[in-house]
Amino acid sequence: MVEIIEFKGTLVKKERLAPDIVLLSFKLDEEFSFKAGQYVMVKVNDGDSSKLKAYSVFSPPSQKDTIDLCIKIIEGGFASEVFDKVEEETEFEMKGPFGRFFFDENNTSTVQFFICAGTGIAPLHSMLVECLHKYPDKKFKLLFGARTRKDLVYHEQFLELEKSNDNFEYLPTITREEWDGRQGRVQQHLEGDFSDTTFYICGLKEMVLTTKGLLIEKGVDPENIKFERYS
Numbered sequence: 001m002v003e004i005i006e007f008k009g010t011l012v013k014k015e016r017l018a019p020d021i022v023l024l025s026f027k028l029d030e031e032f033s034f035k036a037g038q039y040v041m042v043k044v045n046d047g048d049s050s051k052l053k054a055y056s057v058f059s060p061p062s063q064k065d066t067i068d069l070c071i072k073i074i075e076g077g078f079a080s081e082v083f084d085k086v087e088e089e090t091e092f093e094m095k096g097p098f099g100r101f102f103f104d105e106n107n108t109s110t111v112q113f114f115i116c117a118g119t120g121i122a123p124l125h126s127m128l129v130e131c132l133h134k135y136p137d138k139k140f141k142l143l144f145g146a147r148t149r150k151d152l153v154y155h156e157q158f159l160e161l162e163k164s165n166d167n168f169e170y171l172p173t174i175t176r177e178e179w180d181g182r183q184g185r186v187q188q189h190l191e192g193d194f195s196d197t198t199f200y201i202c203g204l205k206e207m208v209l210t211t212k213g214l215l216i217e218k219g220v221d222p223e224n225i226k227f228e229r230y231s
């Protein structure tokens with residue numbers, strides 16, 4: 001197991017990926033090892049108050065010196081308001097890595113099916129970037145749900161990744177506008193033969209629980225369903 005450490009991260013880049021999603025890159029004051037899919041606890045200060053908040057690492061472990069977090073700005077949310085206004089050079093105390101939601105190297109399934117909505121993409125992006133080359137004999141699928149095309153963060157990058165990796169299939173779906181792609185929630189796109197498949201699901205509670213329930217109804221062994229819930 002990787003050792004849990006406390007460290008400091010200085011914000012070096014802030015990028016708006018979607019109307020209410022920011023990508024924050026932090027330069028770290030010491031070497032931080034984690035497994036793709038794990039999360040860090042960030043101490044968020046606002047005036048006299050401070051709260052510890054969990055964020056999955058968006059960047060892969062192979063990216064050294066900095067980590068990227070992909071954060072949804074929720075109106076009125078304590079940390080959200082801080083991250084919405086935060087400026088470069090601000091320092092944050094962090095601790096990690098935490099969590100058991102990481103790629104299982106011993107899993108024998110040929111298909112690794114990643115399912116997420118919104119910022120649930122964070123740990124799965126980290127895993128994909130880390131695993132696509134490492135496991136050329138496995139087939140990776142990413143079913144990614146969002147409200148509109150603009151909310152599908154890294155859409156162009158995933159299309160590129162699909163073009164350059166025969167073992168990757170990108171399946172975006174949106175719920176609140178018309179486009180020439182898949183329509184509806186991720187739960188509406190769970191068709192196929194899942195006999196040789198392991199699932200990794202990440203997002204808010206309702207999405208994770210209903211998706212997991214549907215997969216079990218379709219005969220998937222719960223052992224082959226790994227998940228991370230944000231709420």
Ligand SMILES: Cc1cc2nc3c(=O)[nH]c(=O)nc-3n(C[C@H](O)[C@H](O)[C@H](O)COP(=O)(O)OP(=O)(O)OC[C@H]3O[C@@H](n4cnc5c(N)ncnc54)[C@H](O)[C@@H]3O)c2cc1C
Nearest residue numbers: 039053054055056070071072077078079080119122230231
């Ligand atoms: C293991 C783990 C990993 C997480 N990783 C991420 C991550 O990579 N990116 C990220 O944006 N969040 C992530 N979260 C959620 C995060 O920890 C906070 O809960 C979130 O940022 C809201 O905090 P806040 O202080 O802004 O809002 P709060 O003041 O705590 O409350 C805001 C309200 O929004 C709800 N909410 C929480 N998260 C979301 C969300 N993503 N979308 C919509 N509503 C939400 C809460 O249930 C609450 O009702 C993760 C949570 C866990 C447990």
